[in-house]
Amino acid sequence: MNPLSAIRHVDAAALQPLRAPKPALEARAAQTIPLEELEKVALEFNLNPVAKPELAASPFANTLAQMVNEVGAKQSAASNAVNGLLSGQSVPLHQAMIAMEEASVSFQLMVEVRNRLLDSYQELMRMQV
């Protein structure tokens, strides 16, 4: 049986418009609210009265940005340790070596995440519509 046969012919008259609002509501709706009151309400609820509608930043983008910052922090910590070692301030050698290795591992993680993201993006693009 053709499922499409379940769609019966719809009568144009059956498509009734929505019922009109009651007269009292209608009268009330006709009054305009002054701008000052609107602004007061906006301030009360901490809304921006002239805000453009924009999409909320995606939580995943935040996560990625945070990861990049942390990897940068690890790299600068390693760089500081090596600087201290080379300039003769008493930075123990093992601390400089471990800082360098941790920075390298963090960087490797970030590169791997980037590679996986790119791969999944390309896979998505390859999908036929």
Add this chain to the structure above:
Amino acid sequence: MIDMLPGIDCTTSALTAERIRLDVISQNIANANTTRNIDGKPYQRQQVTFETALRRQETGDGGGALTHTVKVAHVENDQRPPVLVYNPAHPDADHAGMVAMPAINLSEEMADLIVASRVFEANLAVVKNSRSMTIQTLSIGKRS
């Protein structure tokens, strides 16, 4: 300088100081029978005293100056008077036939020599171990 070997300044100072001590001991032994020194008197035994000195490097914990290098405070003449020995045939014998010999006891000097050598070798072992520890530290995180 890059501080890669921990405590190396202590150890090098000790090696220098012990070498000076060994030099003094061997000089004592060599002059055990010198009855006439440059100033005409018998050779006077010499003795080395050590003292601690401030390090140029700090320890890794940045803490107080608890570790020290060592240096020779002074090489001074011993206060022992010369030993009088009866030997009338000796060219430096006085009218009573007594010769003033340096107050050097060979077995005491040999014992000092052995102790100084042991300290020297112990410090060499510390350098060797520091070196192998540093080489191991440099390969942290590397695949074997």
Add this chain to the structure above:
Amino acid sequence: MIDALFNEPNYLAAKKLMDATALRQEAIASNLANLETPHYQRVDVAPSFTTELSQALATQSPFQIGSVQARLEVDTTAVAQNKDGNTVDLETELMEENKNVLAHALEAQLITGSLLRLRLAITGRSA
């Protein structure tokens, strides 16, 4: 989130132990250099370090382990062997030196193992 990679208690404890081992090497160098110096007092890593670290390790909290610091202290339990007041004993120092070299090797192995395991988890390849 990157810091969470390196917050494993055993790894943090191995790093702290290596700090202590490096300090102990300096202490032993100073002690053996001053073996013949009058009135020199033997120096070592503070004995409270070991107790603090094992307590912190028992709590398994990365913050606790990270707050333990190794430092050098004059060893008050050493007695002067001769009348010049020097408290360093050659055999004791050489024994400590041997133990220190082995401890360093162990800590280097533990740290390298943790880092290589992380790399294996990230890349899926061991090289």
